[in-house]
Amino acid sequence: MNTCMSRLDHMVDMLKEKGFRLTPQRIAIVEILANSCEHPGVEQIHREVTKRFSTTSLATVYKTVSLLKELGEVMEIGFGDETNRYDGKNPHPHPHIMCVKCKSITDPDLSALNALSWELAEETGYKILSHRLDFFGICPECQKNSEQ
C-alpha cells in the first residue's frame, strides 16, 4: 500500500515505473496537482508552472494532465460552462460543492453516499463504474458579501 507515501512521490513513482520520462515541466505539473486543494484549472496550472519554467506551453500542461487522468492519478471535474478543473489529491469519485459566485470548489463529507450506488445497481441492473455528485450554491463568505 502507498497510503503512507505522499501523493507527489506516489505519482512520480508511477510515472517512472510505467516508463514515462521525468522532465522538469512534468514534475512541476505533478507537484502542483499533488499539492493544490483548490481544484485548479489548466490555465491556473499553466500560470504556476511558468513561474518556474517560463517557456512551458499550454499544450504540455494539457498533455500531462491528460496523461495523469488516463493513469487514474487525477480526476477531471467538468462543471457545465465552467472550464475543467482537476483534483490530484483525491482522484476517486467524491462529492464536490462549488460556489456559483467565487467558483471555489471544496470537498464536503457525505457519509450516506456509498449506499446510493448499491441501491442503484440493484434497481437498474447497470454495472456502475463511476459517479459524479456535485452541488451548486453560495458559500458562507459570498453570502456575507451580498448582504449589503
Next chain:
Amino acid sequence: MNTCMSRLDHMVDMLKEKGFRLTPQRIAIVEILANSCEHPGVEQIHREVTKRFSTTSLATVYKTVSLLKELGEVMEIGFGDETNRYDGKNPHPHPHIMCVKCKSITDPDLSALNALSWELAEETGYKILSHRLDFFGICPECQKNSEQ
C-alpha cells in the same frame, strides 16, 4: 397548478405569456423536448426538426433550447466529453445514469437523495441552489452484448 397540463401545453403557454413568438420551428423544438425520453442532444433535436421544417438551422435550435433553459423549462445535462443533452420532461435536478457504451441516459429512482442536500447545507453553511448526481456504467443490454 399545472400538473394536469401536458408539458407541451405548459411550455407553449409559458412562451406565449412571456411574450415570445410561437414560430413553427420553435413549437416543433418544444414538442420534441416535451416528448422525448431519451434526453436528446442538439444534433438529434435538429435532425428531428428538419424532418418537418427542412431549413431550420442549428443556431435556431441552440437559441430555442437556450431560451427554454433560461426559463427553467429545460435542464441541460452536461456529461464530461459528451456533447450536452437535454431533459424537457423533468427540468429539475434529478439523478441520471448513463451507459458509457451506448450513451443512453435514463432516470433512476433514488429516494434517499433529498436527505443529502439538507445534510450538506447544515455541514457547510452553503446555500444550496442545485445539484447534479450522475452515474456512469454499463446498461444490462450492453453487458449482454459484450459476453461473447
Next chain:
DNA sequence: CTGCATGCAAATAGTTTGCATGACG
C-alpha cells in the same frame, strides 16, 4: 407595420494534434 425570430456565416473558447527540435534515460 414593427420588432423579434430565423438562417447563414463568421467568431469564439477550450482543447487536441502535427511536426520539427530538444533533452531524458
Next chain:
DNA sequence: CGTCATGCAAACTATTTGCATGCAG
C-alpha cells in the same frame, strides 16, 4: 544515441454572435 517530451501553430468542435431578411402578432 534513440525515443519520447516539448513548444509552437494550426486544426477541431461545440456553441455563440452579427446581421440581413422574414414572418408572427
